[in-house]
Amino acid sequence: MKEVAAIVTRKEVAELAGVSEATVSRVFNDVGPMKEQTRLRVLQAAKTLNYHPNAIAQSFARRRSGxxxxxxxxxxxxxxxxxxxxxxxxxxxxxxxxxxxxxxxxxxxxxxxxxxxxxxxxxxxxxxxxxxxxxxxxxxxxxxxxxxxxxxxxxxxxxxxxxxxxxxxxxDHEGGSYRAVRHLLDLGYRDIAFLSGSPEFSNSGDRLRGYMQAMREAGLLPADAKAPGDLPAHLYYEGNYSRTSGMKAAAAMHPHLNRIDAVFASNDRMAIGLMQGLREYGHVPGQDYAIVGYDDSEAARVTVPPLTSVAVPFxxxxxxxxxxxxxxxxxxxxxxxxxxxxxxxxxxxxxxxxxxxxxx
Amino acid sequence: MKEVAAIVTRKEVAELAGVSEATVSRVFNDVGPMKEQTRLRVLQAAKTLNYHPNAIAQSFARRRSGxxxxxxxxxxxxxxxxxxxxxxxxxxxxxxxxxxxxxxxxxxxxxxxxxxxxxxxxxxxxxxxxxxxxxxxxxxxxxxxxxxxxxxxxxxxxxxxxxxxxxxxxxDHEGGSYRAVRHLLDLGYRDIAFLSGSPEFSNSGDRLRGYMQAMREAGLLPADAKAPGDLPAHLYYEGNYSRTSGMKAAAAMHPHLNRIDAVFASNDRMAIGLMQGLREYGHVPGQDYAIVGYDDSEAARVTVPPLTSVAVPFxxxxxxxxxxxxxxxxxxxxxxxxxxxxxxxxxxxxxxxxxxxxxx
DNA sequence: CACAGTAATGTACGCGCGTTCATTATCTCA
DNA sequence: TGAGATAATGAACGCGCGTACATTACTGTG
Known part of the structure; x- marks a missing residue:
């Protein structure tokens, strides 16, 4: 029953308006001088016929897809x-x-x-x-x-x-991470663990560098500490930015929590997963340990306690x-x-x- | 310095392969019978020239954008x-x-x-x-x-x-809402408030209907109650699905909380905002009042307490x-x-x- | 009124491809 | 070997539009 609407082309508009196709084109692209009267006539005809330029044809002719x-x-x-x-x-x-x-x-x-x-x-x-x-x-x-x-x-x-x-x-993830860790240091934390994201993204490395720099400056790491391997094993954990990977990290971190008083997580999701996981072991975030996340996502606002985080203007x-x-x-x-x-x-x-x- | 890569067309491939343009087209669209040998020759030429069909031109000719x-x-x-x-x-x-x-x-x-x-x-x-x-x-x-x-x-x-x-x-939002409210009823709650979303979406009405039906069946509403106006004022609140609107609803709901023991919120974000807001007034969710959300978003998993919610296969x-x-x-x-x-x-x-x- | 100069419009082509139709090569079976 | 069938390829066109160039309609000036 339904008919696919017939395609109205420039040609038909031109005929109805009594002008050439080029003129129709000019009207629609607003190029060159033209009589206001013809302009209106063309627009009127276009309206009558319900003409709309074919975007694909335009792209083709202009050699630009838009x-x-x-x-x-x-x-x-x-x-x-x-x-x-x-x-x-x-x-x-x-x-x-x-x-x-x-x-x-x-x-x-x-x-x-x-x-x-x-x-x-x-x-x-x-x-x-x-x-x-x-x-x-x-x-x-x-x-x-x-x-x-x-x-x-x-x-x-x-x-x-x-x-x-x-x-x-x-x-500036390096700077953001540096400031996050500095914040923890300023509050008096010393045994700050780092939960990294997937290493194939450059910004994972950025975060690591920021963390390391702050820790070095605080004298908590040797001056030449650079790679994750230079960290005490109980301070370095790796996830993939998912909440689940944060929960998994909790399992690995739990046994060492007596030697950890704060965690810097590379994003909020992992931070949240970590908090969940550690809570199951009886560790209360913000109380038994401090935690800072990254991204300042909506979720950071609604956790208990609300999560300190690094805002990125995504x-x-x-x-x-x-x-x-x-x-x-x-x-x-x-x-x-x-x-x-x-x-x-x-x-x-x-x-x-x-x-x-x-x-x- | 950088040159924009010249566009390689069918024509050039045809020339290099020593065939007609039509043949090149056939090879790339896999139409009609053709000698394997020419097929390979064309493909080889295409590879040499780094030819890729122009998608816009294809769309234009096929009259289909893809x-x-x-x-x-x-x-x-x-x-x-x-x-x-x-x-x-x-x-x-x-x-x-x-x-x-x-x-x-x-x-x-x-x-x-x-x-x-x-x-x-x-x-x-x-x-x-x-x-x-x-x-x-x-x-x-x-x-x-x-x-x-x-x-x-x-x-x-x-x-x-x-x-x-x-x-x-x-x-099936009506059914989902019905089951959510039934769940509250089965747990013994009676004074169940409804936090609606923006009424211009049909599924807001669906949720309302589910809620009303459950309440009617429980004898908590007159059998002919249909519209929000048929509800006691202290049981009906309206937001716009945002967390902030949930917080605003908290302000409106707080004075009546002595006559409310549970809330059904039309989505998780509003539920979360509501919980936050009510918490500021000293009302603890899951304790002073029960709450059910909607969407079963990630956020529902990480609130305290975790939020009962209706999962939708979005x-x-x-x-x-x-x-x-x-x-x-x-x-x-x-x-x-x-x-x-x-x-x-x-x-x-x-x-x-x-x-x-x-x-x- | 003739002329130049500009404004307004028309003509014609090509963008790169799919596809129809015509043509030529190759095969099959007698 | 030849005729008909089929496989393989080529030639030509049009999709709807932008636009360069040609043409015509005006305008003002001397």
């Missing part, structure tokens, strides 16, 4: 949008994309497959691209370098590849990345070279709540 | 991805979209603007569409009906428009919606009519935790 690609990692068993970090970044990108008149095309990296970034561009379905959750592996680096060589505008978020000059929007990072990378679309060659590349590092901020008692 | 549109509501001040409901649904859609070889194009409804759904389709940038957070207003209904009349494949998620036959994937709802709606693309007319329309209603499930003490 889409910003967003590459998302495949995280097994995790519904990726549900993690605070991705959620916020995506919201920020979404905001900017809308403001720039673009659409947002999501690309999920496949489970097994090597991430073939360049194919994303070669297919021409996106004009620029923001990459989330890139990992610092040789093959990924190679892929990204191909993009770079191809001159495709892209940008990494929350990931830094040292030694390369990719466009990046990152946050939303703004997403917005900025989109803005910058879209600003580079098409630009560059006529100005006699590539347009400015960029590496932004936004500030993080410690948000103090009640998960760390004052010792003195 | 994109599934996802319409997201504009929620002021809320970073939309951060709400559990949207996050999960999007993850589900993402999963299915990938499996179906489509891409996912996000469309944000603009703040003020009337949602002009049909333009989304007329622009031809998407082949089908999933709509989240539609509201049941006359103008939205009209817009949706236009889509329907246009024969565009679309689907509403978690929203039911009574009296219309739109494709929908919904969950992820599956997203996946199913995408699957069904993509199944309808292009199909329908040649079979002598529209393909099957669908209205799915998935089951919800009460997840009991510790936020309701046993009274007897």
């Amino acid at each position: 889409n910003l690609g967003v590459v998302l990692p495949y995280v097994p068993k995790v519904h990726i949008f549900s993690t605070y970090y991705f959620s916020e970044v995506l919201s920020g990108i979404g905001e900017q994309v809308k403001a720039s008149g673009y659409d947002m095309l999501l690309k999920f990296r496949a489970p097994g497959e090597e991430s073939d970034y360049s194919s994303i561009f070669r297919s021409q379905k996106v004009d620029a691209c923001v990459i989330l959750g890139a990992t610092d592996t040789p093959s990924e680096r190679a892929e990204l370098k191909k993009l770079e060589d191809g001159g495709f505008p892209f940008c990494l978020i929350n990931q830094h590849m040292s030694g390369e000059w990719f466009n990046e929007v990152d946050a 939303y703004e990072m997403g917005r900025l990345a989109a803005e910058r990378v879209l600003g580079r679309v098409g630009g560059g060659n006529e100005t006699g070279g590539a347009s400015e590349s960029f590496r932004l590092k936004l500030d993080t901020k410690l948000v103090v709540r009640q998960s760390c008692r004052i010792l003195r | 994109n599934l549109g996802v319409v997201l509501p504009y929620v002021p001040k809320v970073h939309i991805f951060s709400t559990y409901y949207f996050s999960e649904v999007l993850s589900g859609i993402g999963e299915q979209v990938k499996a179906s070889g489509y891409d996912m194009l996000l469309k944000f409804r603009a703040p003020g603007e009337e949602s002009d759904y049909s333009s989304i389709f007329r622009s031809q940038k998407v082949d089908a569409c999933v709509i989240l957070g539609a509201t049941d207003t006359p103008s939205e209904r009209a817009e949706l009906k236009k889509l329907e009349d246009g024969g565009f494949p679309f689907c509403l998620i978690n929203q039911h428009m009574s009296g219309e036959w739109f494709n929908e994937v919904d969950a 992820y599956e709802m997203g996946r199913l919606a995408a699957e069904r709606v993509l199944g309808r693309v292009g199909g329908g007319n040649e079979t002598g009519g529209a393909s099957e329309s669908f209205r799915l209603k998935l089951d919800t499930k009460l997840v009991v935790r510790q936020s309701c003490r046993i009274l007897r």
Whole structure:
């Protein structure tokens, strides 16, 4: 019964309005001088016929898709949008994309497959691209370098590849971690454990460095301590940023809790999992031990006790990345070279709540 | 310095391989019989030149974009991805979209603007569409009906428009709410308040109906009680699904808490806000009053006490919606009519935790 | 009124691909 | 070996639009 609405084209509008197709085009793109009268006539005809330009044909003719690609990692068993970090970044990108008149095309990296970034561009379905959750592996680096060589505008978020000059929007995780640990030290804590996230993300290393620096400065670690191996074993734990991994860490940490008085966890989810886990062993957070999380997610506000955490401007990072990378679309060659590349590092901020008692 | 990689077209591949463009096309689309030898020759040439078909041109020629549109509501001040409901649904859609070889194009409804759904389709940038957070207003209904009349494949998620036959994937919120309240009743609670969400969403009404039915059956409401107005004022509160609105409700509820022994909140976020707010007045959840939330979000697991809540298969709802709606693309007319329309209603499930003490 | 100069519009082409139809190579069976 | 069938390939077109270039309609000036 239902008929698929017939496609109205420029041609029909032109006929009805009694003008040429080019004129219709001009009206819709607002180019060149034209009589107000014809403009109105065309618009009227378009309205009558319910004409809407075919976006695909436009993309084709303009050789520009009007889409910003967003590459998302495949995280097994995790519904990726549900993690605070991705959620916020995506919201920020979404905001900017809308403001720039673009659409947002999501690309999920496949489970097994090597991430073939360049194919994303070669297919021409996106004009620029923001990459989330890139990992610092040789093959990924190679892929990204191909993009770079191809001159495709892209940008990494929350990931830094040292030694390369990719466009990046990152946050000062090292500083944030340093301040978090300093906060614990200032409160009088000394035996501060570190719960790390997955090491393949650069910002896991950043957090470790911040922690180590603070500990070194406090004279709690040798001046040359650098790697996790330089830490007393009972102070270093590793998870994968999931709540469950935090709970698992609790099992490993529990036996040593007499030698630990505070924990710095690399994100809130793990912190929460850890608190849950340790609670089952009878250790009360904020009382038997202090804890600081990372991300300042919504969850940090509702735990008991509320979790001191490091706020990261994820939303703004997403917005900025989109803005910058879209600003580079098409630009560059006529100005006699590539347009400015960029590496932004936004500030993080410690948000103090009640998960760390004052010792003195 | 950087050169934008030259676009390699079919033509060049054809020349290098010594065949016609049509043959190249056939190889890449795997149509018609062809000599294995030429096939390899073409593939070899394509590899040499690093040829990738232009997706936009393909879309243009095929008159199909390969994109599934996802319409997201504009929620002021809320970073939309951060709400559990949207996050999960999007993850589900993402999963299915990938499996179906489509891409996912996000469309944000603009703040003020009337949602002009049909333009989304007329622009031809998407082949089908999933709509989240539609509201049941006359103008939205009209817009949706236009889509329907246009024969565009679309689907509403978690929203039911009574009296219309739109494709929908919904969950049994009425039943879920009924069971939640029954649970409270079975535990011995009698003075059960209801914290509603924004009334423009159909599932807010669903929850209300479930609540009322359970209360009526327990003889706590007159048999003809239907609307919120039929409730004692101290039992009915309204928020907008945000945590803050839950906190605000706490202020309104606090004076009446001597006449309230349990609360059923329309989602976890409001439940959490309410618990926080009431705690500030000295009321301890799970002790001074029982509380049940809705959504069974991650947050419900980490509150103190853990929150009894109603689980909704959001992820599956997203996946199913995408699957069904993509199944309808292009199909329908040649079979002598529209393909099957669908209205799915998935089951919800009460997840009991510790936020309701046993009274007897 | 003629002319230049500009405003307004039309003509024509190509973007890269899918696809139909025509053509040519190859095979089958008598 | 030849005729018909089938396999394999090529030639040509159009999808709907943007746009360079050609053309025509005006305007003001001397």
